[in-house]
Amino acid sequence: MSAREGKDGRAAVRTITDLARLAGVSPGTVSRALAGKSLVNTRTREKIEALAREHGFRPNQMASGLRRQKTGVIGVVIPLGHDIRQQISDSFFMTLLGFLADELTTHGYDLMLRRVVPGDDADWLDRFIGSGMIDGVIVIGQSDQFERIEEVADGYRPMVVWGNHQEGQRHCVVGTDNRLGGRLAAERLIAGGARRIAFLGDTGPMEFAARFAGAQDVAARMGLPPVLALSTHLSPDRASEEIARHLAQHGRAIDGIFAATDTLAALCLTELRAQGLSVPDDVKLVGFDDLPIARQTIPPLTTVRQDIAAGARGLVDLLLRRLGGETTESLVLPPELTVRETA
Amino acid sequence: MSAREGKDGRAAVRTITDLARLAGVSPGTVSRALAGKSLVNTRTREKIEALAREHGFRPNQMASGLRRQKTGVIGVVIPLGHDIRQQISDSFFMTLLGFLADELTTHGYDLMLRRVVPGDDADWLDRFIGSGMIDGVIVIGQSDQFERIEEVADGYRPMVVWGNHQEGQRHCVVGTDNRLGGRLAAERLIAGGARRIAFLGDTGPMEFAARFAGAQDVAARMGLPPVLALSTHLSPDRASEEIARHLAQHGRAIDGIFAATDTLAALCLTELRAQGLSVPDDVKLVGFDDLPIARQTIPPLTTVRQDIAAGARGLVDLLLRRLGGETTESLVLPPELTVRETA
C-alpha cells in the first residue's frame, strides 16, 4: 500500500484538485461547494459532498489559512515570569485554560498553547503574534510583563489579557476586581474579630499586589495596624517550609491570615495545625479563587470566589469582538465572598 | 498610520520579499539566510539578519508550513468520553498537559490543544489529523475510544496515546502499569489488616478497569471476597453524594477502600469523616496519582504514584521518533506506592 493510496487501496484524495477530478468539475467549484457558498448548484454540491465524505477528504487548513490570511487559531500564552515551576500547573490557570478551550471550540476556533519564560527572550509576545499562525492571542496572567504587553497592545488589536485592571492601561484586560476581593477578605477577617492581619503570598505579581492593597485599604480604614506581608513562592514544596517559618516567627502575633490563593491557604491550614494553632479560633483564614480544594480542607475554607467560567467567556467574547474590528473596554468581574468555616 | 506601516512609520516589512528588496538580494537568498543554511555568504547573511532584527521580521509559518509540508505543531487532543464535565479540569490531565507543553517547546514544537466529545462526532480524530495543521498527535486518555484509536493507528504513524496498555494493541501507548498499581494498592490495604475491600470509581475507562482488576487479582490470590465496585462520576459535586450514598449503604461492611484517583479519595475522606468512620482505624484508604492534594488531606493520603513528568517525556520522545520514521514500542511506566497515613 503506497503512501498515495488510502487503506482501501484506491488512490487517496488529498487535495481539492483530486476531488475535483473525481467529481468532474474544477477545483474552484469544489472549494465553493465545501465552503457552503450559495453560488453552486445543489446537485453538484451534493455530489461533491458525498464524494468528500466517502473519501474522508478535508481541505488543508494551512493552504486555506495562507490564502485567506486567517487561520482559525487563537494563541493562548502563559508567561511564566514570577515563579516558573508552579504557575503553569497552578489549578487556577489550568481551570481557566479548560474553559477557554471549550469556549473557543464553541466558536469554531482552535487553541494553540504556548508557555514562555519572558526572561529568556524579551521577544516572546511579538514572536507568537508574528508567526502568522494565529488570528489573535489571549495572554493568561500579566506576570511581570505589564509593560511589554502595553507596548504590544499599541500596535496589535486582537489581544485580550487575563489579569488585573489598572487605571489608564492600554491593553484590554479581563479579570476579577482583585482589590475589591482583598477588601472582602479583610472585612470578613475583621468582622470575625481579627485585629492583626497578615497577607500570605508574593506581592510581586499585580493581581496579588492588588489583593494585598485591598486588605491594606480596610486595615487603614479601620485604624488597625498595617497588614503584614508574608512572602512565599507558589510551588507547594517551597511554600510549605516558608509558611512554617513565617508562622513560627509571627504565628502568635497575628489573628487573621489572607492567603493570596486557595492553594496557599490549604498549605497554611496544614502548617497552622502543625504548630498547634486552631482555625478559626486562634487564627482566621481566608483564601482566594474558590478552587475545588476549598471545600475539601478541614475545616472548609472561607474564600473569595472568582468566576472562572465567566472569565473565559469574557476573554473569548472580547477577543472575537476585537477580531471583528470593534474597540472594547476591559471587563472587571466582581469577586464574591464564599463563607465556609475558616473565617 | 496605515496598516502597511510599522509603528515608526516606515513601510512594514511583512514578507521575505520586502526584506529581500531592502537587502538588495532575491527572496530565495533571504530565505536561505534566515534558515541558517550554509550556502549563503557570511557577509550577506549578517546583513540580512541585521535587517530582519531591525524590522522585527518573522517568516510566515503558514506559508512555510505549506511549502515544506510540515507545520512544527503537535496536536494534543483530550477525548471526553466518559464524564464530560470533569475530565478536562481533572488535575491529572492538566498537569500532564503542562509538562507536555514544556517538553514540546524544548524540542521546538508548538502545541495545539483540542477537546472533543466523541459522542458528537465519530470523526474527531481523523478531522484533527486531516486538518493539515499538525505534524503528529498525542491523545490524552483513551476514554471509551479504544477501537477508534486502533483503527486510526493502522493508517497514521505519528500518533502516541496516553493510556493503558493492552496485550496486542496496535497503537503506541505510554502509561502507568495500572494493573500493577491496583495490586500495590490492594496489597497495602490488606497488609494493614483490611479484609473487605471496595474500589471507588467508574470501572468503565480502561485505566480504571485495570486498576480495579489489579485489586481483584490480589483479593483472589489472598482468598478474600471479591472487591466491591462502588461506581461514581468524576465531577466533585456528583461524586460527593454518590460516595455518601455508597458509604451509608456499605460503610460498615468494608474496611479498605481503593479510590480510582486522589481526587475521589479526598472526597471520600471527607465523607468518611462525616459518617463517623475514622481513617485508617475503621477504614483504610489508598488513592491513585499522587497529586499535590494527596499531601494536604487530613490525614495525608497513601497513594499510588504516577510519574507524570516521565510520562510527558515518554510521549514526546516516542512521538518524535515516530515522526523520524522509527517504529516504536509502547512504554509502560512502573507505579510506586507512596505511603502516608491513610493506609
Place this chain on the structure above:
DNA sequence: GACTCATTTGCAAACGTTTGCAAGATTCCT
C-alpha cells in the same frame, strides 16, 4: 591568461486553497 572547481546567487516552480472575473448554461419573459 585560460582553465577547473567551489561558492554564492537568482529564477521559477511548487505547496493547496480561495476568489474576482468572465464565459457558458439555464430560465423566464414577451
Place this chain on the structure above:
DNA sequence: AGGAATCTTGCAAACGTTTGCAAATGAGTC
C-alpha cells in the same frame, strides 16, 4: 424564437515560503 436576467462554472492569479537547477561570481592552479 429572441433576448434579458439569473445561475453555475472555469480560469488563473494570488497567499508567502522553500528549493532544484542553472547561471554567475570568485578563487586557485598551471
